[in-house]
Amino acid sequence: RVHLVFSAAATYSKPRLATFWHYAKVELVPPSPAEIPQAIAGIKNILTGVNSGRLGQTTVKDAFRNGLVCTEVLMWFYIGECIGKGGIVGYAV
């Protein structure tokens, strides 16, 4: 029966959705307006670090980790592009 398939899918996905929501509530929320000045301060921090040469002292481990974070941020751009162009692969012109 079809409704058995749906109920099985629901019972399978509920705990997993619950864990996803548990983490997403903290990690994936957009920045609140109070956090935007902190972000700007963070950018200034990085710029002073570049100018003073402090960033040259980062370990390879830290640099690799930061590189992964930057890559993740760039991937969000491509997801936005997929949303904007209304498709996943290619432009539907």
Place this chain on the structure above:
Amino acid sequence: MVPPVAVSPLIKTARYSALLAGIVFGKRRYDELKPIAAEERRIEEEEKKVREEQEKIAKALAEGKRPCLFLRDYWQICSHVCSFK
């Protein structure tokens, strides 16, 4: 379960501004590419029509018959051949 990590505000703003920038970029590029593709489709259709006419003539010649052209078709073929950019 591992407690959720507190993500730094810089990363959060960077993520969501990258998402917004991507949406805007995708929408703009789509609007720019759509008329170009429509134009190319139109030109392709015209060329296809001319090619089909020429194939009809070649087929008629290969069968040994004189190709039956109306003056209208002849005029269309000449004007298409002359008007390619």
